[in-house]
Amino acid sequence: MYGQMGLNDSQASANSSADAGSGTRTPDFRLLYETAPVGLAFLTPDCRYQLINQHLCEICGLSVDDHIGRSVRETVPKVAEQVENIVQTILRTGNSITGIELNGQRLDGGNADRVWITNWYPLIATDGSVLGINVASEEITERKRMEAALAASEARSRELADSLRNLNELLEQRVVAEAQERVRIWDAARREISELGRHLTMGSMVASIAHEVSQPLGAIVLNADAGLHLLAEAKPYMDDVRAVLKDIVDDGHRARAVFDGIRSMFRNDHGARTTVTVNNLIGEVLAVVRGELDAHQVSLRSELSDGLPTVLAAPTQLQQVLLNLVMNAIEAMGPVTTRERVLIVKSGIGESGDVQITVEDTGGGIDPSLVGRIFEAFFTTKALGMGMGLSICRSIVESHGGLLSVSARRPYGSSFCVRIPTTQPGPVYGD
Numbered sequence: 001m002y003g004q005m006g007l008n009d010s011q012a013s014a015n016s017s018a019d020a021g022s023g024t025r026t027p028d029f030r031l032l033y034e035t036a037p038v039g040l041a042f043l044t045p046d047c048r049y050q051l052i053n054q055h056l057c058e059i060c061g062l063s064v065d066d067h068i069g070r071s072v073r074e075t076v077p078k079v080a081e082q083v084e085n086i087v088q089t090i091l092r093t094g095n096s097i098t099g100i101e102l103n104g105q106r107l108d109g110g111n112a113d114r115v116w117i118t119n120w121y122p123l124i125a126t127d128g129s130v131l132g133i134n135v136a137s138e139e140i141t142e143r144k145r146m147e148a149a150l151a152a153s154e155a156r157s158r159e160l161a162d163s164l165r166n167l168n169e170l171l172e173q174r175v176v177a178e179a180q181e182r183v184r185i186w187d188a189a190r191r192e193i194s195e196l197g198r199h200l201t202m203g204s205m206v207a208s209i210a211h212e213v214s215q216p217l218g219a220i221v222l223n224a225d226a227g228l229h230l231l232a233e234a235k236p237y238m239d240d241v242r243a244v245l246k247d248i249v250d251d252g253h254r255a256r257a258v259f260d261g262i263r264s265m266f267r268n269d270h271g272a273r274t275t276v277t278v279n280n281l282i283g284e285v286l287a288v289v290r291g292e293l294d295a296h297q298v299s300l301r302s303e304l305s306d307g308l309p310t311v312l313a314a315p316t317q318l319q320q321v322l323l324n325l326v327m328n329a330i331e332a333m334g335p336v337t338t339r340e341r342v343l344i345v346k347s348g349i350g351e352s353g354d355v356q357i358t359v360e361d362t363g364g365g366i367d368p369s370l371v372g373r374i375f376e377a378f379f380t381t382k383a384l385g386m387g388m389g390l391s392i393c394r395s396i397v398e399s400h401g402g403l404l405s406v407s408a409r410r411p412y413g414s415s416f417c418v419r420i421p422t423t424q425p426g427p428v429y430g431d
Contacts, residue, residue: 039137047072061106076105096121114141223247275310285322298341305348309422321393325359325416332363354419361413
């Protein structure tokens, strides 16, 4: 079933109270909107704002409260017709529209030189109707400035290389090498910016990756704050500053590893593959969700077969699949009050000889009439779900030559099964 994504404070409070009484865990979309690093909004089919965060409010300079319940003609009159045409097209076709650029719309023209790229995704009900439009925006002003700066810097680098050709051979080689390296770095940065621009999906995926990257991002903020305090001292102790900067770089790499795994799937390069021991991978995921199991009073039963062959896979991507399935199972058992909540994770060899991972729960199960659509993009049975998690999971598994399926578990719950082809014996991930 679908719930309304646009909640006022009284509705949200009522829902929270109801959820607390029933044991159901409802995602807090207000917290998501407040903490998201991009602009987010939800428009009704008649182009009225039901949800919006401060990042997106920067486009027109109005507050969050001044948007809620108001139409685009009242808030952004200069682009209202364009927005209405986009919404009408989505309502008519059911398809997303991405890559629409908008300049700042403040009435005083104070942000006219700022640029945002926007993406528009329909929220589709089980009957196929469009309940509303999810809007995600990201400011690309700095990206455009960077592209101009890159071009100017490349020109300066080429001019510098030409001016140094009259020096001795050793100096010339060193200078040319450095200039070529700078050009390579700028070109790589420009390609990455272009790639991110084509595949901007942060608005619909921020909920699914926020859990994995929250800790390194929090550490980055704390370390950056510590670095600023150190630099503010009259005589900064540079060894401490270097240590803080190194911690920031390390945490940045940790966060980027998660993004790279998801982004690689959209580039169809499948990520860096290595031989993986499935039981080790399962153990790492279960260690991450131990706190969630305790918080939701869910018992864990693992039935992992010994001596399984390895699989050739991108470890980060498979971890994301298992984490999504496990978190879905925990959430599915939220309403259960009359029987034990149990998460069952199994590994073994399937009938086809593939390595098989099964994630089962003792929740209420899935309506048989909806099983055929459970892996469709933007289809969800959750009140406030985005309908992306299982679709992405199936794409990842299929990119590994495998299969993701779902079936009813008797007497209660659901069973999700991941099948991955095995590899020849070789080096093992995690050993």
